[in-house]
Amino acid sequence: MTSVLYIQLAGGLIYLLAGGDLLVRGSVALARRARVSPVVVALTVVAFGTSLPELVVVLRAALSGYPGLVLGNVVGSNIANVMLVGGTAAIVCPLTCGEGPVRRDSAVMTGVSILFIVFCLAGDLGRVAGAGLLAVLIFVLGVAARNAARTYREADFTAPLEWVLGLPSKAGTILLFIVVGAVGLPLGAKLVVEAAVEIAEVLGVSNTVVGLTILAASTSLPELATSVMAAVQGRTGVAVGAIIGSNLFNILAIMGVAAVVSPLAIPVPRGFLFLDLPLMLGAAVVLSVFVWLHRPIGRTTGVLLVAGYAAYILALVLGPGGSTR
């Protein structure tokens, strides 16, 4: 019956992506009707919206008592973002990086990764650690809002949304988008989390390993698709910025919210301190170095990143750490 679980996982992902997309379109349209400033919309609805699927999955996992999935998903997602998504996009077309805001964001990402590891070293992630991460998020968003207000171009944010379905304009359609999205997201999260837990049971590994591997890779699939599409079209500057933004958001918003709402503190297994967290930090540092040196990420680096990711997954599944996590 394992195949049913994978179908369930895939189906859940579709609900998550479709629901998230509809909710973002509905909300942007609603904000437009309510004459909310487009900068505010871009920094809140659009920025949070693209991470909504991950957020609801992690919330669901935290509230259903699977903290292993939470930590696994966040850390696994950050590793997958750099190594799998960045690596694959670089193989398709070498990625240029090093534009102004990206340089600052990459430094922030490295700093936040270190902060996160410090929290993990201090023990289980409870409400205090979660609140700390959220406070940093608010600060980072505040700075971003000030900068965005200066260089803001609305088209940058809404152009991707005009694609395919367009933004609804009638009140009824907006409501339909929001309602369908609000139903689809939790439904998808439920399916994905239940499937992930059962897959862990069937494979005989812990929830954390499933969070690090299957869940993290599948929630990174949309990012992989958009980054590769951007690389194919030669828009190579987009991918690195998107990866850094997603990683920042994963730690600050997703981990922060999950740690705050989770009924129990999220335990940090010992194995995490020796493999997964250092790898996450290492990946962040490597990316930052490329950004700071204005060096493009070439095909060789891309191949190395993807190969490293494959080795990491193999180590997780086959290695002795697989059962201790």
Place this chain on the structure above:
Amino acid sequence: MDIRTKLVFALVAVALGSMLTFGVFMSRSVDVRHGEDAVNRLAGLAESRKDALENVISGWRERVLLIASRTQLRRSLADYNQSRSPAEVIRITQILEDAIGSVTTVASLAVYDADGRLVAAAGPGADSTLANLTRRAPADSADEVRFQGVSFTPDAQPQVGYLTDLILEDERVGALFVLLNCQELRDLTQNFIGLGDTGEVLIAMRDEGGAALTLHPLRHESVGGSGPTRLQGVDDPLVRALDRDEGVYSEGVVDYRGEPVWAATRYLPETGWGLVVKFDAAEQGASTTEFRKMMTNLGLSLAAFAILVGVVLGLRFAKPIHDLAETANRIRGGELDARAPVAREDEIGLLARTFNQMTDELEERMTLLNEFKKFFDVSLDMLCIAGTDGYFKLTNPAFERTLGWGSAELQSQPFYDLVHPDDVAATHHEIDKLAQGIPTISFVNRFRCADGVYKRLRWTSHPEPETGLLYAVAREISDPTAS
């Protein structure tokens, strides 16, 4: 909502609706089938355990017959009946001890003479056990091997007693009592394969007081320990089984724990035992719930793929229409060279081709029109369309250059107002002629300019009586004598 959204939502709604209908029907039939399955499974388990128990019982009978069939034993007993010799007793005891050693599960044996007096015994307490056994089968039963009842060893292991006549050359020489250990009952009831987490098999007899007494440990009661248990509470299915009521019960029965159960009952007439196979209604409910949950999750997941397909198909079908609408929009905005993509063979392709042809013609006519417009605009002669109602409908820029009136001013008042009062009557007359369809070859009148000066104009005009419109050309006559 644009056509893509509409089509996508419609397709997704249809896909989900049909899946939902299917799911509701499936869910109902699954519930029924799942219940039927459980009932059939119970009945099958009960039947196979009953068969197994009957095999065990016939094994016991065979062992009794095997011992009774020893010629030596019967001959020795016949000899004893005549001689009452202690030597025969010793010989018979020897044979009995030998039988205990060679026939499995035999616990003890006793031999009685034709008058029912104990002759010899081997194994612990054979004689006293027979006396204490609850007799179930009548002593004069015609049966060759007669079941005598169940006794319990000091460590509470059940033993079954059988009595059989010893017959030598058609003459009854005595009787043999055999007490057998029944390990088989434990094997039969302590194997929970196929019974889930709560199911169990019960084999029970009625004790002296008529209460049910199981012949083996219970799965659910630690109090019962390793041995048989006299059930404290009433076990509905067991009562039914002991009342010779064979069937499957899926509601309204509770077991000795007071737990609602699904149970199948069987009765073994030979021993008077009841057999019950049961599992908790809660577990049956849980498995149905579990199954339904799995089906629901699978259904929802497949629905997601239906949504995906619906979105892809909807976008694919709606895209050419959307493109056509976009093209029309661009043409309306003045991009006359915009054309719809036509790479399709269906109605939409036809529509697009027709649309493009129409756009081609439109563009051609617009070009032509623009040329005429230029001709109209640059002409030095005054060109106009006027009505027999006395109003200009369209005037070219030459009017403004000559008279100083803008086209709006010219068109907002009857042109008679601008005609020199002395010429108004002649102009009326000329317009009347035109209204009748008579063209003007050459007609001269005086028009007032914006600065108040009158200019003489020579008119050539062609009427269109159906519409009341006049197509006219005028030229200023600078030489007053030329009239």
